[in-house]
Amino acid sequence: MTHLSEDDAxxxxxxxxxxxxxxxxxxxxxxxxxxxxxxxxxxxxxGFTNEQRLTAVLGPTQQHVELSASALRGLTAPLGVTELTIDPQLAAAPVAALGDPSAWQGCRASAASRAAHLPTG
Incomplete structure (x- = not known):
């Protein structure tokens, strides 16, 4: 994975x-x-250097366009985004893919129980 910013080049x-x-x-x-x-x-x-790398990280249904690095920078700079990551190896799952929030109750209760035993002050 490569991170590039305007100052790096x-x-x-x-x-x-x-x-x-x-x-x-x-x-x-x-x-x-x-x-x-x-x-x-x-x-x-x-940006990914090929479609296979994009698919491996973001899945086969991820839509994409082909752009040069300079064109991508030109589109994102007005938004205040100056960093460009090439071929990232990992992407977190979207929140919606985590399932039904009611299934998280056990996790919340367990975290609350652990927090109750932490020293204060």
């Missing part, structure tokens, strides 16, 4: 070449870029 540094497979979602007026979060919570655009 020097004139002699290697950059990903060619088009990237960029995840999108359907919106009311067409496709919209999907933005993601880094492990530290920052926003990042994501």
């Amino acid at each position: 020097g004139p002699d540094e290697a950059r990903p070449a060619g088009l990237l497979c960029v995840p999108v979602r359907s919106g009311p007026v067409g496709d919209m870029l999907r933005l993601f979060r880094t492990p530290l919570g920052g926003r990042t655009a994501v």
Whole structure:
């Protein structure tokens, strides 16, 4: 996985070449870029060097468009997103994929029980 930001690129540094497979979602007026979060919570655009890598991380139903890294940066910069992640290896499941919230009751009760035994002060 490669993280690139506007400040990272020097004139002699290697950059990903060619088009990237960029995840999108359907919106009311067409496709919209999907933005993601880094492990530290920052926003990042994501691109994959081939469709197989995109499918391995985001699944076979994930829609995508092909864009150059510079075009992707141009689309996300006005949104304040300056980081670009190439070929991430892991993506968390969407919240909706976690199932029925009523099944989480045991987890909540267990966490509350553990918290009750923590020292205070």
